[in-house]
Amino acid sequence: MWNRRGKENKQKMKKSITFIAAFMLSLYSMGGMNHDGRIDVTGANGKAGQNAELTINVENDYFSICAWECQVTLPEGIIFKQASLVRDRCADDAYLNVQKTSDGSYHLTCMNLDYDTANILVNFTGYNGAIAKIEVFIPETIKAGNYDVVLTNCSQSTTAGESLDCLTTSRFTWTIEGTSTPEPTSDNIVSLTGSKGQPGQDAELNLNLNNIEENVVALSCRLDLPEGITLNNVTLISNRCPSGFTTNIQEATDGTVQIVIYHSRFTTSFSGNDGAIATISLSIPDDFASGEYTIGLHNISITSPQGVSLEVNETYQFKWTIEGSNPGPEPEPASWEPTDISLLDNIIYLNQTEGFVGQQKTLSFQMKNTAAIRGFQFDLYLPQGVTVAKSAKGRILGSLSTGRLPEDDEHTLTIQEQADGAIRFLCASQYDETFTGNRGEIVMLTVNIAEDMADGDYPIVLKNLRLSETDISKYYDTEEIISVFTVSSYTPGDINADGSVNVSDYIGIANHILGNTPAGFVEKAADVNEDNVINVSDYIGVANIILTGSPY
Numbered sequence: 001m002w003n004r005r006g007k008e009n010k011q012k013m014k015k016s017i018t019f020i021a022a023f024m025l026s027l028y029s030m031g032g033m034n035h036d037g038r039i040d041v042t043g044a045n046g047k048a049g050q051n052a053e054l055t056i057n058v059e060n061d062y063f064s065i066c067a068w069e070c071q072v073t074l075p076e077g078i079i080f081k082q083a084s085l086v087r088d089r090c091a092d093d094a095y096l097n098v099q100k101t102s103d104g105s106y107h108l109t110c111m112n113l114d115y116d117t118a119n120i121l122v123n124f125t126g127y128n129g130a131i132a133k134i135e136v137f138i139p140e141t142i143k144a145g146n147y148d149v150v151l152t153n154c155s156q157s158t159t160a161g162e163s164l165d166c167l168t169t170s171r172f173t174w175t176i177e178g179t180s181t182p183e184p185t186s187d188n189i190v191s192l193t194g195s196k197g198q199p200g201q202d203a204e205l206n207l208n209l210n211n212i213e214e215n216v217v218a219l220s221c222r223l224d225l226p227e228g229i230t231l232n233n234v235t236l237i238s239n240r241c242p243s244g245f246t247t248n249i250q251e252a253t254d255g256t257v258q259i260v261i262y263h264s265r266f267t268t269s270f271s272g273n274d275g276a277i278a279t280i281s282l283s284i285p286d287d288f289a290s291g292e293y294t295i296g297l298h299n300i301s302i303t304s305p306q307g308v309s310l311e312v313n314e315t316y317q318f319k320w321t322i323e324g325s326n327p328g329p330e331p332e333p334a335s336w337e338p339t340d341i342s343l344l345d346n347i348i349y350l351n352q353t354e355g356f357v358g359q360q361k362t363l364s365f366q367m368k369n370t371a372a373i374r375g376f377q378f379d380l381y382l383p384q385g386v387t388v389a390k391s392a393k394g395r396i397l398g399s400l401s402t403g404r405l406p407e408d409d410e411h412t413l414t415i416q417e418q419a420d421g422a423i424r425f426l427c428a429s430q431y432d433e434t435f436t437g438n439r440g441e442i443v444m445l446t447v448n449i450a451e452d453m454a455d456g457d458y459p460i461v462l463k464n465l466r467l468s469e470t471d472i473s474k475y476y477d478t479e480e481i482i483s484v485f486t487v488s489s490y491t492p493g494d495i496n497a498d499g500s501v502n503v504s505d506y507i508g509i510a511n512h513i514l515g516n517t518p519a520g521f522v523e524k525a526a527d528v529n530e531d532n533v534i535n536v537s538d539y540i541g542v543a544n545i546i547l548t549g550s551p552y
Contacts, residue, residue, distance in 0.1 A: 038058075046138045047177045048144070048178060051135060058129075066111065071151065074105075083132055089126055141226075191208045193206045208275060209270060228288055234280055239271060246264055300313060346373070348443075348467070350366070350481075357489050366440060374468060385450040413427045461482050462478075462482075492528045
């Protein structure tokens with residue numbers, strides 16, 4: 001009797017069980033059983049331009065686990081495709097729900113259901129191991145390196161409605177290797193072709209179908225455009241698309257564009273076996289930077305009149321060149337304001353600083369503190385066109401300042417680039433040493449300023465600041481501090497702005513110091529040591545630039 005009625009009411013029961021399991025998982029915040037549990041993510045190295053698979057592992061020290069949930073945050077730019085359960089740990093009716101959240105992460109909820117038993121919710125098999133797989137696509141534009149995959153809000157529940165003492169957060173460092181576009185393995189090929197684009201103009205690409213199959217009635221793919229490029233329309237080519245073919249265009253949640261070309265009755269095939277079936281019209285903004293870009297096709301499929309999916313390449317990467325004049329990056333809109341630090345304490349900040357285009361600049365970060373600070377952490381966001389300088393071995397050129405370090409100091413500093421473009425600083429003493437003093441330079445970082453940056457004021461932003469005392473329960477958080485970084489086109493030492501530093505500048509600064517300022521004298525360029533005074537130190541600095549290339 002139970003089996004028959006259970007199967008007849010399967011959909012109603014599923015809704016009820018979803019509510020029950022969600023309620024059981026919510027009990028985690030109320031305490032529950034004191035058993036250790038863990039949910040983490042693992043995976044093999046990924047390759048740009050290819051699909052990849054990540055594994056969700058559930059471990060526990062208590063056998064009766066029937067439900068789990070977690071929130072998965074992927075590195076920026078990685079495309080989520082689908083999630084599925086590992087069946088050897090789950091019952092036949094086990095249910096995995098995936099929802100994309102407002103912050104771009106994915107919330108996974110799993111319930112181990114069995115409609116053929118009176119209990120409905122049953123235990124997962126085993127204590128630990130893989131329980132779900134996440135399939136993702138790594139665009140060709142993703143740079144090689146190490147990225148973080150983060151799980152948050154992790155919890156596990158038993159059939160008795162109790163929650164394990166589960167680690168709520170875990171982090172997996174995922175290595176992505178360099179660009180590797182696989183050769184097509186199918187004789188049916190969907191591809192893109194087109195000529196170079198130019199800023200401020202529309203451009204056209206051809207969507208091509210080369211097929212050995214005679215009967216293809218539909219094509220579907222996702223178009224992944226460079227940021228800033230927009231789709232105008234898709235126009236069918238009549239000699240390959242007879243009457244009755246139509247298009248359906250929709251923007252997907254991941255920012256790609258879903259293109260479907262099909263015959264309304266699914267009875268007429270594309271004409272011919274090769275060449276373009278449609279033109280894709282794109283709009284290129286006036287200020288779009290010249291360079292080489294990648295346009296991707298993902299989730300490619302073609303269909304026969306019988307509704308059968310035919311073998312075809314799953315992805316395609318098209319190298320597209322945009323060339324023409326471009327004014328370079330403009331100063332960011334003045335919608336930001338520098339932070340007033342006068343009323344703040346226990347912070348790290350950067351005084352207003354000026355740098356020159358095409359030059360390096362060492363940023364001097366200050367710490368203002370009333371507490372005895374043992375360690376600090378913050379994320380640095382630089383404006384577009386400003387990048388961290390690195391050594392020949394690829395190490396970021398940054399260091400602790402010695403002026404505030406205690407004698408025989410044991411502080412260590414780690415500086416590492418993050419997936420979202422931030423530069424993370426992490427510093428602490430292995431012992432009980434704290435920084436000396438209450439104000440002054442704490443860390444230095446050398447940056448490069450692009451030659452095409454426009455003159456102006458730009459924001460340098462410090463986020464997620466935390467300063468900690470030796471007692472780890474005593475810490476000081478600041479969400480954001482914004483400083484002003486002024487970019488100037490003057491070259492230090494080139495006081496007559498003729499494009500080089502030479503003997504004319506050497507004579508000119510001497511005349512200025514003696515009271516005979518020459519015409520066209522550029523004061524900012526003459527103040528080579530940036531102390532706001534032009535004197536004999538700058539005179540010597542100009543000589544050093546001529547002789548060695550550096551004012552020091």
